[in-house]
Amino acid sequence: MTSAVTVSVVRLPHGADLPLPSYATAHAAGMDLHAALEAPVTLEPGAWGLIPTGLAIALPDGYEAQVRPRSGLAAKNAVTVLNAPGTIDADYRGEVKVILINHGQAPFVIEHGMRIAQMLIAPVTRAVWAEVADLSETERGAGGFGSTGTTTL
Numbered sequence: 001m002t003s004a005v006t007v008s009v010v011r012l013p014h015g016a017d018l019p020l021p022s023y024a025t026a027h028a029a030g031m032d033l034h035a036a037l038e039a040p041v042t043l044e045p046g047a048w049g050l051i052p053t054g055l056a057i058a059l060p061d062g063y064e065a066q067v068r069p070r071s072g073l074a075a076k077n078a079v080t081v082l083n084a085p086g087t088i089d090a091d092y093r094g095e096v097k098v099i100l101i102n103h104g105q106a107p108f109v110i111e112h113g114m115r116i117a118q119m120l121i122a123p124v125t126r127a128v129w130a131e132v133a134d135l136s137e138t139e140r141g142a143g144g145f146g147s148t149g150t151t152t153l
């Protein structure tokens with residue numbers, strides 16, 4: 001059994017009729033987020049929008065929530081999360097919103113209750129700096145951005 005953390009949640013009035021996000025299968029990593037809309041929203045080709053979920057949450061200290069695309073929307077409609085993965089900070093108390101972009105060639109209509117993205121809860125590691133004059137040497141060194149080539153052989 002995967003461990004679970006308790007996340008406080010408030011359902012805002014415009015999402016009061018929607019179910020809380022839930023895991024679609026026994027071992028799903030993400031909970032699907034629903035659009036909480038007073039009226040349908042149309043994203044024209046190339047357009048993006050901030051889509052409300054009707055939820056405000058309080059994560060435990062040491063955790064974040066990540067807002068990620070749903071592959072079905074991407075594969076079928078070229079609709080994805082513009083800032084993926086979106087970051088929800090543990091100290092954020094505003095409404096969770098999803099920045100959706102329509103990369104497709106047809107308008108995409110978002111209806112109230114539509115499952116538009118998924119949210120993962122993940123532990124956060126914070127860093128402290130150790131400023132030094134030189135970094136340790138490695139085989140890679142400063143090579144990057146394709147320095148190892150692109151062929152499989």
Ligand SMILES: O=c1ccn([C@H]2C[C@H](O)[C@@H](COP(=O)(O)OP(=O)(O)OP(=O)(O)O)O2)c(=O)[nH]1
Binds near residue numbers: 083087095098
């Ligand atoms: O997809 C997202 C991304 C962010 N947020 C909320 C929660 C997050 O804690 C807050 C700030 O997000 P971020 O740090 O990514 O945005 P910013 O542009 O740096 O804004 P800020 O200056 O408020 O940190 O906005 C969302 O609701 N959805």
Ligand SMILES: [Mg+2]
């Ligand atoms: Mg920020």
